[in-house]
Amino acid sequence: MSKITKRGVSPFIKRGVLLPSMKQPAASRPIIDIAPPSRIVIPLLAGDGSECLPAIKSYDTVLKGDVLGISETGDGGRVYSPVSGVYVGTKKILHPIIGNVTCALLDCMATGGETGKFKDTASMSEQEILEMASSMGIIDELDGQPLGLKLAAWRKLRRVMLVADATEQEPYCSASRAVLKDSAVQVRDGLALAARAMGAKGFCIAVMLPQKRLSALKAKLNDGDLFSVKGRYPVELPSIDGCIVCRIGVQACLALYRAAAYGEPPCGCVVTIAGDAVANPQNVQVPYGTLVEDVLRFCGLAHEPEYVLLGDVMTGITVQDADVPTIPGITCILAFKSRVQSPLHACIGCGRCVSACHRNLLPYEIMRRLDNMQYERLSQLLPDECDGCGACSYVCPSGLEVTAKVLEARDAQGNIFMKWGDGDEL
DSSP states (O other), X not given: OOOOOTTSOOTTXXXXXXXXXXXXXXXXXXXXXXXXXXXXXXXXXXXXSOBEEESSOTTOEEXXXXXXXXXXXXXXXXXEOSSOEEXXXXXXXXXXXXXXXXXXXXXXXXXXXXXXXXXXXXXXXXXXXXXXXXXXXXXXXXXXXXXXXXXXXXXXXXXXXXXXXXXXXXXXXXXXXXXXXXXXXXXXXXXXXXXXXXXXSEEEXXXXXXXXXXXXXXXXXXXXXXXXXXXXXXXXXXXXXXBEEEEEEHHHHHHHHHHHHHOOOOOEEEEEEESTTBSSOEEEEEETXXXXXXXXXXXXXXXXXXXXXXXXXXXXXXXXXXXXXXXXXXXXXXXXXXXXXXXXXXXXXXXXXXXXXXXXXXXXHHHHHHHTTOGGGGGGGOGGGOOOOOHHHHHOTTOOXXXXXXXXXXXXXXXXXXXXXXXXXX
């Protein structure tokens, strides 16, 4: 009889799932700058989520990096222009990620803002780094949260190791790999600034790379800068030197360095464009506010896509219309000819979702209690520990959206209300 751990799970069960790698050919191609679209649509939201008012008048000309909007609350939140262009007004849109939002419309110009003079960052204090991360509105692409707020919260922790997570475990996305290949030293220096701001014991960059690519990256950095991980999806970063591990994105590190060294606000990010409907899969430098349809058109469509994903296949969001702007946090856009979905069946109780769950949850039982309206018993199954990795849905032979059910139970936090009839609101 196998030994049982304190969580009641056999240590010999291999958690997670094996995912196919679909990163090529985008991963092996250089980053390219998107050709300027005729117009971009920039959500007027500060990094902390507060709404901003336009700081300029209609038909004013702005340069890349100029202030475009200022927070209504007057707390210093700003939106910066990601391109040079002419401001032509505002438009209200429904964005699938951030909801209803007012956006600034810019007609793009070919000219760009100048790079600022280099400033030595060695003398910057912890507070100066935090204030700069907040004022520049740097967003961590890993979770879409303001970098300044995350670093300030982590200052209260003891024995912390700060890790730039470049593992990119999902099948398609290779944006972090591409950024590291081009700007490894600047990413490392930005990570060092973030570690200084939060008082971390140390820092490193976590990667999941073939040996050849890992060796090439090690040639650019110090031995202690990299931490190579392996395992099934999703791989959890282990405790390093007995420290709590806190994660930030590679592109957030680069943005922090560019802001500190050159005074540049983050104006865009590298996005992986892939999928079987895309003619030329690429990693593309995309200004924030560029419409998804313009990015796909730039890379070329071999087929008219049946559906488009913002994000990778395990955790991405399906959009019905590609007429939505890119925003901080979107580092992968996928377009597919058709959607392959298993025929739906009732749960057969096979337990594959249990074996796949790296949080040691019972997804099928959470789903069953939710469907049977046994809401008072949900909290005992700890759905709040779900991180939405999608592994349980991936292995379900009945084709059920198990992850969506578990997330519904998690986000309800015990407050689930029944609705009677069609369209009745209680």
